[in-house]
Amino acid sequence: MPQYKYVLEEKDVPTQWYNVLADMKTPPPPYRHPATLELLGPDDLAPVFPMALIEQEVSQERWIDIPDEVQDVLKMWRPTPLYRAARWEKALDTPAKIYYKWEGVSPPGSHKPNTAVAQCYYAKEEGLEGFATETGAGQWGSALCFATQLFGLKCKVFMVTISYHQKPYRRIAMETWGGNVVPSPSSETKAGRDILEKDPETTGSLGIAISEAIEYAVTHDGWKYSLGSVVNFVLLHQTVEGLEARKQMEMAGDYPDIIIGCAGGGSNAAGLIYPFLKDKLDGTKPDLRAIFVESTACPSMTKGIYAYDWGDTAKTGPVCMMHTVGHSFIPAPVHAGGLRYHGMAPSICALLDQGIVEARAYHQNAVFEAAESFARAEGFIVAPETAHAVRAVYDEALACKESGEPKVILFNNSGHGHFDLAAYDAYHRKELPDYELDQVAIDRALAELPKVPA
């Protein structure tokens, strides 16, 4: 058997983040104001985000220093291990060499604290009292409650109602870390009350929860809003994954032919992919393939259009150029709650539009079939979101078996599924729906896109 794990020491935690915008020939178009649709300035974002993060959002610097205090907290669990999936390769009888970055070792169990910690550091520096945020399946909310607690900040989490009731353990974990969690839509915001009035039985959505969190932040002194994906600074913070993985792939003596990650807003995939994609953008590795994997229930990249859209349902957040199925689209209740976002990170969308990266979508049953195969060989039971990446790896590995090519595949094992086992149970019982895309709903949502001036 080959070596399984490539481990780094605490001194190997990256000291700088990598900013892909510096290497893109055509960066994503600028954000627009949610009401006027005019170009957005830093001051427009100041009531929502800490100023240091707004500066990072528009930075063109290739390398941005990671503050010592952030590095110090990251060292609680980083560097994370890089695994060679030797047993899974054997089970799949593939000549492919499969590696994965294992982010499930963080206390909240996913990659999400990589940015939560950084955001809390800047919030503390700015003298804030607390952060409001949204969460779907709960991975992001867990990460932010964990991080706010470490920095002595308060945390208010609007959790999509269906997940709040289906995943009580996530809520309890957030409370154990000191967070205050309410189901969304809630009666605590105007956005929530408006939705509840129209539809008291609604199961909620990430778009609604974002609207509530933004409203809560801007109407409470000393509070701002924290976002767990989509925007540039979040993807930036996640590049610690790929920067570590580069060193670890060197230890393994390999370089990936294909890198794969699941994508809801896109941050875990981009965090692993961007530091390698640098080599494609500068021409060193022109053949490198990068695949972002989404759910057929919310196929922004594979079925949506590339257009300006609001980031949230109540149209209070910035308007971004992105692949979208429309801000008012409410996706089917797939278990991968983190993939139920109507849009996608603008930087990923620009790269996709330019043909530099690829996108793919899967149905639930295909996803859990691959995840169970992975669990039985490698042991780890991955999150439903992550399982989408696992399916893409599974297909690429079987393609290698077919072609006989010993390709090197790297993927982001972005989190464990310990709070999502009902999904595996439904798969075992053959009760997992493969949601068909509702084109009528998408068309209706797309008709509501903003009319942005040329």
Place this chain on the structure above:
Amino acid sequence: MPQYKYVLEEKDVPTQWYNVLADMKTPPPPYRHPATLELLGPDDLAPVFPMALIEQEVSQERWIDIPDEVQDVLKMWRPTPLYRAARWEKALDTPAKIYYKWEGVSPPGSHKPNTAVAQCYYAKEEGLEGFATETGAGQWGSALCFATQLFGLKCKVFMVTISYHQKPYRRIAMETWGGNVVPSPSSETKAGRDILEKDPETTGSLGIAISEAIEYAVTHDGWKYSLGSVVNFVLLHQTVEGLEARKQMEMAGDYPDIIIGCAGGGSNAAGLIYPFLKDKLDGTKPDLRAIFVESTACPSMTKGIYAYDWGDTAKTGPVCMMHTVGHSFIPAPVHAGGLRYHGMAPSICALLDQGIVEARAYHQNAVFEAAESFARAEGFIVAPETAHAVRAVYDEALACKESGEPKVILFNNSGHGHFDLAAYDAYHRKELPDYELDQVAIDRALAELPKVPA
């Protein structure tokens, strides 16, 4: 901030287990036959356990080689990290230096696979088809399903009924790894049917589930029984923890004054403690303190007696000299299901009887108070069993604060509590009962101890 993690490489996975029996001046008295109460020979155990394990059970060799194949599987997650709990020390304002071995990084999330993997290797070598076992909260069953799957063996798990229904996620995890799980008592064994006939509403117990698993094993060709704690060979396999921790404490430049672990059957605590206790047994470290922590709901070491007793309720397993509250005692339904065993590992009991190690018991609320304090500082939400060790560390750290002594405390963070969050919820809601010891029930159980010939 000091260094947080002391990590080893795969080549540092131990190549030999440490057998404490070789260094005990007075080893535990031999096992007795469950029916005749005469001394037990290896042949008596042959229908129950693989022969290689029976040989390990009675071995007096100090060092026992770990087969290459077992090392290879252990490398899937071992060596596990040793953490310095620097943030918790600060939160407790203690001069104590607190270290913990973090076993939650294994795919099943606890220390249990350390022995599950070894047992499956020997079972495969012997040509067996499968293992039957019991599980309480599910940590042991998870570990065995994970390990049997890797070795191509089948797994039948009798899961204590109350946990089967309270912890469905554990059951689903076992099924995801290919195991077959039934609530115990079940109708699949005579032992189970007898109990169900007397009390159809019983919530079950570990003692009953052990009886069912043994019966299933001895009545099915090619099947044997796998036990997750208590006996010598299990504690032997767990010494990889302490052997790694010795190297890691050297890296940290410290040696523990106090080592602490929670104890149901005693294997996680012994696994960490025994390789250090060697130094006390040979006189090098006479002042080393080792504390085994149990639940007040099942206080075998602190309220039971030191006597011969059956290991299981149906009196089909070996009779051992141990601290016991009686094989027929059914403990209150504390969340720490793994601490609801009526006895304790015979080697630990002999050391306790000889005054070489210490024992302590805690109520649930004290335990979760400390676990939440730990989670808020260190991030990790530990299992209810492990939380008992955390409470003992908390008390020792506060004693150091009182006395001003900078003692070095090492404990076994034996597993995560991701499947046990209902316990934290009950704690938050102040709905967690502190079960008072039912002395009448213990006295009744102790009256049923076997009358072993002198």
